[in-house]
Amino acid sequence: MAPRLYVPATLANLGSGFDALGAALDLYLEVEATPAREDAFLYEGEGKVEGTDNLIHQGYRAGMAALGLKAEPLFIRAFNPIPLARGMGSSSAALVAGVALADWVSGGRLGRDGVFRVAARLEGHPDNVAPAVYGGFVAALSEPPLAIPLPRPEGVRFVLAVPPYAVPTPLARAALPERVPLADAVYNLARSALWPAALCSGRLDALKEACRDRLHQPHRAHLMPGVLEALEGALEAGALAAFVGGAGPTVAALVRQGEEERVAQALEAYRGQGQTLVLNLGEGYFWKGT
Numbered sequence: 001m002a003p004r005l006y007v008p009a010t011l012a013n014l015g016s017g018f019d020a021l022g023a024a025l026d027l028y029l030e031v032e033a034t035p036a037r038e039d040a041f042l043y044e045g046e047g048k049v050e051g052t053d054n055l056i057h058q059g060y061r062a063g064m065a066a067l068g069l070k071a072e073p074l075f076i077r078a079f080n081p082i083p084l085a086r087g088m089g090s091s092s093a094a095l096v097a098g099v100a101l102a103d104w105v106s107g108g109r110l111g112r113d114g115v116f117r118v119a120a121r122l123e124g125h126p127d128n129v130a131p132a133v134y135g136g137f138v139a140a141l142s143e144p145p146l147a148i149p150l151p152r153p154e155g156v157r158f159v160l161a162v163p164p165y166a167v168p169t170p171l172a173r174a175a176l177p178e179r180v181p182l183a184d185a186v187y188n189l190a191r192s193a194l195w196p197a198a199l200c201s202g203r204l205d206a207l208k209e210a211c212r213d214r215l216h217q218p219h220r221a222h223l224m225p226g227v228l229e230a231l232e233g234a235l236e237a238g239a240l241a242a243f244v245g246g247a248g249p250t251v252a253a254l255v256r257q258g259e260e261e262r263v264a265q266a267l268e269a270y271r272g273q274g275q276t277l278v279l280n281l282g283e284g285y286f287w288k289g290t
Helices: 055-066 090-105 111-123 126-134 169-174 182-201 204-210 217-223 227-236 260-266
Strands: 004-012 021-035 040-045 074-080 137-141 146-149 156-162 241-244 251-256 275-279 286-288
Touching: 004 090, 004 126, 021 090, 021 126, 021 156, 021 275, 055 074, 055 090, 055 111, 074 090, 090 111, 090 126, 111 126, 126 137, 126 146, 137 182, 156 260, 169 217, 182 204, 204 241, 217 227, 217 241, 227 241, 227 251, 227 260, 251 260, 260 275
Parallel strands: 040 074
Antiparallel strands: 004 021, 004 286, 021 074, 021 137, 137 146, 156 251, 156 275, 241 251
């Protein structure tokens, strides 16, 4: 039996860094795999996932194909605490888990960078895949595949307001315009550049401006009632940054330790009957003996 694999939830975009910036959370998909006569899958946790065409098996097959190897059957057991279709990278975590299994089965022939390359091309969203692989804050491209971890600030946590409804990524993508005004593109470019500058310099006060966005959050707001007001409310309550996680509907606020309760209260109305999570930055995928 392989050791147990842990892959973190992630937040993509960070507001201005659409499809380019992401962060890992210390909430982990757990996976175990054993050789089997035929593929099998046992799932526990958020939502319901069945069958051997699941994303973990897909990632495993893609990883083995990238190595030119036959994907021998696996019995995969998964425990997933990451909410599905809430903008917390549940799909990316599953795909990264599968590719990481291929790396383990092959004796490490992909390596961590290879796992990123295969998963990013498969998933299409490097801002989710990169932090799941490397942990912390990451800037990433899928073509060419490139990921650069950013400094991890001390003394910060994420407050997540997770509404009770899903926003499927295809629906969120369909809400985006094919063209945007030059002024909006420049607005986002300037603010996305502030993220690595603020993290490298320790100027966390700049993140309040760095997280602002005109490219995707306003266009998707009709899918998430009250989301723009929630973002501003979190910032007014003292959050360092506030943004929609991935395609939504989760709103994530980066806060200094000690400010969690105040910001969580500001997001209560938006969360509704959903849940509030308070999480630290996460590590890239890792293995533990069972």
